[in-house]
Amino acid sequence: MVVDQQAASVQYSQAVKHGGVVKICGVCSDRAKSLHFGGMACDSCKAFFRRSVQNEAYKHFRCSYEGRCSITITSRKCCQYCRVRYIGRRMAEPRHECL
Ligand SMILES: [Zn+2]
Numbered sequence: 001m002v003v004d005q006q007a008a009s010v011q012y013s014q015a016v017k018h019g020g021v022v023k024i025c026g027v028c029s030d031r032a033k034s035l036h037f038g039g040m041a042c043d044s045c046k047a048f049f050r051r052s053v054q055n056e057a058y059k060h061f062r063c064s065y066e067g068r069c070s071i072t073i074t075s076r077k078c079c080q081y082c083r084v085r086y087i088g089r090r091m092a093e094p095r096h097e098c099l
């Protein structure tokens, strides 16, 4: 399992510096452009999730670590299972943001 929390936090501070407004993908901490899944999400996660639900491809995903992978910008490609599950959890959560 690749856990790179440091890279994620570096990405975070960069986004704060450049944008002023924090726009961070709630899934992998990459820079996000817009709201998806009830929170900020990057284009990569958005496209990944769309691909995953097409033809129910996500049903064939398997995790080698009992679903305990943490998803970061560097590890997001390592485990499709945990990534799609994480996005699914976020979507299931009630929205608290007022837009
Ligand atoms: Zn992302």
Ligand SMILES: [Zn+2]
Pocket: 062, 063, 064, 065, 066, 067, 068, 069, 079, 081, 082, 083
């Ligand atoms: Zn996993």
